[in-house]
Amino acid sequence: MSNSSIPVRKFDAVIVGAGGSGLRAAIQLSEGGLKTAVLSKVFPTRSHTVAAQGGVSASLGNSEEDHWHWHMYDTVKGSDWLGDQDAIEYMCRKAPEVVVELEHFGMPFDRTDEGKIYQRPFGGHMSNFGEKPVRRACAAADRTGHAMLHALYQRNVRANTQFFVEWMALDLIRDESGQVLGVIALEMETGEVVAFHAKATIFATGGAGRIYYSSTNAFINTGDGLGMAARAGIALEDMEFWQFHPTGVAGAGVLITEGVRGEGGILRNSDNERFMERYAPNAKDLASRDVVSRAMVTEINEGRGCGPNKDFVLLDITHLDPATIMKRLPGIREISIQFAGIDPIQAPIPVVPTCHYQMGGIPTNFKGQVVAPDGAPVKGFYAAGEVACASVHGANRLGTNSLLDLLVFGKSSGDSVIEDVASGAVVHQDLPADFADRTLARLNRLNTQTGGSNVNETRLELQRTMQKHCGVFRFKEMLVEGVAKIVEIEKAVARTEIKDKSQVWNTARVEALELDNLIEVAKATLVSAEARKESRGAHVRDDAPDTPENPNGRDDANWHKHTLWQREGSSLSYKPVTMTPLTVETIALKTRSY
Amino acid sequence: MDERERINRLRWRCTRRAMLEMDLLLGEFLERIFPTLGPAQAEAFIVLADMEDLELWPLINGSRECADPVQAEVVALLRDVRVK
Structure with missing residues (x-):
């Protein structure tokens, strides 16, 4: 073409x-x-x-x-x-x-x-x-x-x-x-x-x-x-x-509301331990989202996760009166049955911290x-x-x-x-002669690829890598390894193969093209996260803990700036945060606590 | 439109929806249950898949009743889907 x-x-x-x-x-x-x-x-x-x-x-x-x-x-x-x-x-x-x-x-x-x-x-x-x-x-x-x-x-x-x-x-x-x-x-x-x-x-x-x-x-x-x-x-x-919610159904991602813990739900590890008692002795399972998410990830990382891959924890409401569950949490019971295959009256729900917003x-x-x-x-x-x-x-x-x-x-x-x-600041400029070349080459590559990688498997590999290496709670070595892994996955994405070569309603092609977009975002996320050596907001690193010099692990002296990731060379640069509002005074830097 | 095109279009409409819950349920249904349906039930499913998520979800969770008996059969099957 x-x-x-x-x-x-x-x-x-x-x-x-x-x-x-x-x-x-x-x-x-x-x-x-x-x-x-x-x-x-x-x-x-x-x-x-x-x-x-x-x-x-x-x-x-x-x-x-x-x-x-x-x-x-x-x-x-x-x-x-x-x-x-x-x-x-x-x-x-x-x-x-x-x-x-x-x-x-x-x-x-x-x-x-x-x-x-x-x-x-x-x-x-x-x-x-x-x-x-x-x-x-x-x-x-x-x-x-x-x-x-x-x-x-x-x-x-x-x-x-x-x-x-x-x-x-x-x-x-x-x-x-x-x-x-x-x-x-x-x-x-x-x-x-x-x-x-x-x-x-x-x-x-x-x-x-x-x-x-x-x-x-x-x-x-x-x-x-x-x-x-x-x-x-x-x-x-x-x-x-990225904003995470502590309790999504493991595997499916469907949200289990905080209300479940509000009604008395308890988080347990593979030893059946109510582990939140160790992390938040007072609030326990009702601690704030970030505290609960971090505790869950720590349990999983330290080998106390549940299931064959030890990659989730359990949200237990089996101790509640079934009548209470039916009355106060009917929707959650249905979600658990449909998306986890578990009736929470009889067994605990597998949950993991789940990505929610970019x-x-x-x-x-x-x-x-x-x-x-x-x-x-x-x-x-x-x-x-x-x-x-x-x-x-x-x-x-x-x-x-x-x-x-x-x-x-x-x-x-x-x-x-x-x-x-x-104002005429933008008008119809002539299209360059080669304006579609790169897109057509990408489509042509996909149509002619043989012996390539499977789209579903490659996407799953990408998603599991992001979850493990760049989730709600981040670790230096895991981030470094994650960057190396995503670069390998990028090579597989460049070689995806689809069996269906037809034109009309070729959903396999569309899914392969979606994966071309996912890899850019995944790479930008991992590379940017690995580089930011502080904790701030939703980016929380184990090696940037809460200290008197850096409350909550936030390091304003070095990291109060926006990250910019460029695809070319996967390079990073930074730009200052705009601290001057339009008409009012600056809201000065302060420790964030609720 | 041939059978492959028809199914692929339906697959797109079952798995690119507003809510994750519906992507999962309808996607699973399409792969496992839809091929076993008779023509009337298959038609009823296509009508259900054309609904918006917040119209369909109340039928599946039982907070609203289906007026059409064949549609009700398909909704009952949808309700029984267990996403793996």
């Missing part, structure tokens, strides 16, 4: 991904009169945003006094001071506006008796700069993400946004100056490869939680935007920071523009949501800020595109 055989479709803007941030950006563009294409691997309302249940935060003050500045403080503290304070101020100030807008789009928020948006308390949400809990989370029962996606999708239907459903974007198109000119994408139904030539390209592809063996993320979260960006020479920022991503500013290491915008390229790193989550995300991120930066990236198109 040569370039000339690839059809080219021209749009003002192309958005890759139709979850919360992609749909929010699309509203701006379509209502702003831009000819917009939205590409998605699935129908928009099947995006992973659906899985977000908790809510979206905004200092509306509907239930009690609240202020965006307090929200900002909580977010900076949550980020362990790695978040950029200009972006965090922007997000927290914009929160009430985007939430009310969403209400006007038809979002069925829960309401107070007076008809205002009901707000509930949430971990880490405090008033008056950390003084006492405040009700800031707005929700639609436990279906907030689902309801949000529907409201945004309907608004897009009204605005005549053009969707390309069951299309997978394969690569970014950049010219010699580095300007982004669109994407090359594959239509699954026909196998056709098409160039979407655009003045502006927004990535809203979500996270890459599938790099881990145990992950709460749906299968769709393969980091496609990160893979495409990395291959196009864009650095990935702070990829060592804090790092494609570096952007608060306008949703992708930025080069020197801070200059990459012309024609924008990103929002979990794929992007603004950075508002820093080293750890505050609960309910993920849905807020989608709304605020989905909108701001859309506004930036409108501004850049209107």
Whole structure:
């Protein structure tokens, strides 16, 4: 196949991904009169945003006094001071506006008796700069993400946004100056490869939680935007920071809520010991997420894990009255039966710390523009949501800020595109003659590979390596070994072989292409994590413990900076954290404690 | 569309869903149970797989009833799936 055989479709803007941030950006563009294409691997309302249940935060003050500045403080503290304070101020100030807008789009928020948006308390949400809990989370029962996606999708239907459903974007198109000119994408139904030539390209592809063996993320979260960006020479920022939940069903990843331990559930090792008594004598099994996760990993690493591979611990509720389990934890019983094959009334549930959310991503500013290491915008390229790193989550995300991120930066990236198109800052540049060469070579390699590696086996190897070497609790030697292993796995990924060579609905090909993206994210994560010799937020190293000089193992003198990983040579560089907010005073570095 | 294409499309729609739980359940069902279904049940499964996760999940966990008897049979089979 040569370039000339690839059809080219021209749009003002192309958005890759139709979850919360992609749909929010699309509203701006379509209502702003831009000819917009939205590409998605699935129908928009099947995006992973659906899985977000908790809510979206905004200092509306509907239930009690609240202020965006307090929200900002909580977010900076949550980020362990790695978040950029200009972006965090922007997000927290914009929160009430985007939430009310969403209400006007038809979002069925829960309401107070007076008809205002009901707000509930949430971990880490405090008033008056950390003084006492405040009700800031707005929700639609436990279906907030689902309801949000529907409201945004309907608004897009009204605005005549053009969707390309069951299309997978394969690569970014950049010219010699580095300007982004669109994407090359594959239509699954026909196998056709098409160039979407655009003045502006927004990535809203979500996270890459599938790099881990145990992950709460749906299968769709393969980091496609990160893979495409990395291959196009864009650095990935702070990829060592991943949020974990202590109790996912071992093997499946399905979440077991903290409520199980709240009802009296006990964690046990292979000696049947209630090991949390050693790690947290007072709180025991109800200690904070990071303490529990670390204890679980220590037990497994020291050989007291359960099962044939000694790679999980047990969550035991067999001592509870079956009637209590049936009454208070019916959903958990079903999940355990379906996903672990165990009735928790009779036997304990196998659990492991499970990957949940990616804090790092494609570096952007608060306008949703992708930025080069020197801070200059990459012309024609924008990103929002979990794929992007603004950075508002820093080293750890505050609960309910993920849905807020989608709304605020989905909108701001859309506004930036409108501004850049209107001012003529971005126009349709000619496509370089070789714009599709690398993508076509990749597809051709996959079609002609013989004696290569199996896609499923290679992906599993990648996921197990990430889980073992770069999980919730990290060890120097394991990280070093992990980097070597992932480099070997990368060689296998470059030689994947598929038996099915057909064009139409070739899911084997799509899965191999997803693996091409997973490997970039896995490598960025491991290399960045190995290099960061401190503990901060979700990145916790055994060799960077809590000391009087470095509380919580955080080493601001050497490591208060953002990591940037470049695919070329797998090299690292660093850039300073933006400590200057837009209008208020800096929230100065402080030890993070709750 | 031939049989391979039809099954591959269904596989994509069963394993690229909004929620991990549904990827796991429908994926397992498609591999192990779907090939054993009669035509009416297979059709009913395709209708179920086209539903959104938060419509389908209440049927599987029993908090909502199926109106259609064939669909109810398939939901009962889905409920019995044990993900390995």
